[in-house]
Amino acid sequence: MKEKNLNQSLKKLSLIAEWFEKQEEVDVEEGLEKVKEAAEIIKEAKKQFKEIENEFEEIKKEIEKE
Numbered sequence: 495m496k497e498k499n500l501n502q503s504l505k506k507l508s509l510i511a512e513w514f515e516k517q518e519e520v521d522v523e524e525g526l527e528k529v530k531e532a533a534e535i536i537k538e539a540k541k542q543f544k545e546i547e548n549e550f551e552e553i554k555k556e557i558e559k560e
Contacts, residue, residue: 500546503539507532 510532514520 500539500542503535503542506535507539510535 510528513528514525517525
């Protein structure tokens, strides 16, 4: 489930980046909203990556015990 959420987050970031690339002239207010949205997505993705990293560490510890 986390993987799906992470993939969705990365897709949203990609869409935001594409939006900026397609703009000939960026509307400042709309651009600011996109940046805020991207910042929130990045913050959440970092948490998700940390959780995944912790899961890998737990698995590694279990394997090393055996």
